[in-house]
Amino acid sequence: MRWQQLFADLQVQFEAAAEAESRAEWASRARAEMGAVRLVDRLGGSIGAELVLTCRGAGRVSGVLTDLGVDWLLLAGERGREELVAMGTVRAVAGLGRWTAPEREDGAVRARLDLRRALRGLARDRSAVQVLLDDGAVLTGTIDRVGADHVELAEHHADQPRRPAAVRQVQAVVIDAVAVVRTLVPGWD
Structure with a gap:
């Protein structure tokens, strides 16, 4: 039971980190695209x-x-x-x-x-x-x-x-x- 809880906890942390990285990458890409607009x-x-x-x-x-x-x-x-x-x-x-x-x-x-x-x-x-x-x-x-x-x-x-x-x-x-x-x-x- 404790192993399942540990794995579930690690999975939630991994998903949260991946989502935060994705948001940061999207914002960075949006800024770069806006920077190219004349x-x-x-x-x-x-x-x-x-x-x-x-x-x-x-x-x-x-x-x-x-x-x-x-x-x-x-x-x-x-x-x-x-x-x-x-x-x-x-x-x-x-x-x-x-x-x-x-x-x-x-x-x-x-x-x-x-x-x-x-x-x-x-x-x-x-x-x-x-x-x-x-x-x-x-x-x-x-x-x-x-x-x-x-x-x-x-x-x-x-x-x-x-x-x-x-x-x-x-x-x-x-x-x-x-x-x-x-x-x-x-x-x-």
């Missing part, structure tokens, strides 16, 4: 969510996350305003959902859809925009052209179309200095 993957799992970003130079920027590129994200803001945010200026994100998008491998096409290409789309659009720089400066006008490392902005009042008489000056802005490009809504801005 912010872009967390953002990818939050498409359609209302986010509040804190950006260098632009402060707080909010809206519904509608798209995500290699080095940019697109928010749909109030009154149909869209905000193209350079990922390099993002300092904090509030409103992330519980989900993380699976790690994606950017193919050749997706890798070329960078901030420069997104800015070229705005230049084609000929819409008035507000460009918030990473030093806090705000420029308003129309993007004329996008180079390899800069964007040329014809500065004019938001309520005027880009016409030679309305343009105050054309500025070349280094793309790395761009924090947020906000489309302007006629009659509201």
